[in-house]
Amino acid sequence: MSGVLRASQASDWRQPSPENMLYMQLDAGQVVFELAPDFAPAHIENLGKLIANRYFDGLAIIRSQDNYVVQWGDPYAGTASARSPGSAGNALDAEFSRSAEGLAFTKIDSMDAYADEVGFSSGFPAGRDLSGERTWLTHCYGMLGVGRGNSPQSGSGAELYVVTGHAPRHLDRNVTLIGRVISGMELLSTLPRGTSPLGFYASPAEHVRIRSMRIGSDVPINEQMQIELLRTDTESFRDLVEARRYRAEEWFVDPVERIEICNIPLPGRTLN
């Protein structure tokens, strides 16, 4: 893989646009996400309103379930002390999947347990049905989603989660994914696991404070992360996938010859 990256050209890389980047400040450091407006425009717009209202600042990570997810939002949601979403909606129509039309898809040749076809769109792992009519983001490690209640229209972006374990792909098409972690994942994945059911923290003292959440374009330019991500619609990326499918490294006795969508790395390189 390192050979593929060394051979890549400048044009194989892209800088995510600041309005599609999300910065979460924790006491321990910064987690940065890239958002996927091609898949969840309404949820991302609503999240933007929440963030503009400083909704998350001072809220907390309230759940860390081993081999599953971390989740954050208002610990007092649903009580009289709940924070107001301001102008943001609190129940959006689901964006679990979208029409495949008009969205480029780099198909990966793989047997997949959960989707007829898998590949990448707009730099994110995605599934498609056999007819090629619908496409959706897949719950790989590091993906960012919007928590919801039992109603499919109950998500708003006020509760967010990140996959921290083996891909829970059974969630695909059941909940709206809106992006993925591109930096700082270890700050989420190493959080102590909560001891209450579903990994919720048992007491407020365990909550992990969120200092702030900001959309990249609202972050002062000298504090914006300068990062480039390998485009997934390039020859270099195809070469990378094949280098992971056929393992030529001396260590491998069996060259594998197989690949799975959530085992394909999405390389980034920081510039500052």
Next chain:
Amino acid sequence: MSGVLRASQASDWRQPSPENMLYMQLDAGQVVFELAPDFAPAHIENLGKLIANRYFDGLAIIRSQDNYVVQWGDPYAGTASARSPGSAGNALDAEFSRSAEGLAFTKIDSMDAYADEVGFSSGFPAGRDLSGERTWLTHCYGMLGVGRGNSPQSGSGAELYVVTGHAPRHLDRNVTLIGRVISGMELLSTLPRGTSPLGFYASPAEHVRIRSMRIGSDVPINEQMQIELLRTDTESFRDLVEARRYRAEEWFVDPVERIEICNIPLPGRTLN
């Protein structure tokens, strides 16, 4: 799933035998493993010799790579200060797979990216080739393996690793798996990630001390963990798999109707 467990009979459960259990004491608590002698008898025998020699006591976890593995052994392996393995061998023949003959296999109906067939043998997730001649353990979350160098005959059990991220199934049939974590996984999965290449800790100060490793039958009876694991060759387990394949919970909009080998929980219940 909880309904399936409630409906289970006493005969659906088994207690792992103490000689197939492995206890690792860290300062933060205890990690317990079940070993898989049906798959890696020589490695497990050799590991038993290392443990009988107290090889691991005072050694350390030296690596934690995000979304991959933690690894432990002698930080000074390969140097003049290396600890002696005593009577244990230091380079065993590979046990990457074994003959499928004589080993019961509960097949799971699933499309799998890495194996022709998947299922469970002796309570562990396993793959098989289409001819049904060979079978091997699969690198699901929590699986325990034996590190090796470039030679397939370079593993001994003196370096061990546990999968702490999305299943790195490309390692299947390339390295010897010997068991899995059945308790205390969060002590490994939340370890700080190492900042050197491959997640190795950058300095000895970061090493996580191993107080001791013991085979269960050498642990005083009153300190042995009393745990039962759901048998994977029972109707109850088949019911559990189907309950995870077809999600009947109200929350699910799409019932999924699919399952993947590393997304099937292996329930345990502690008795003490």
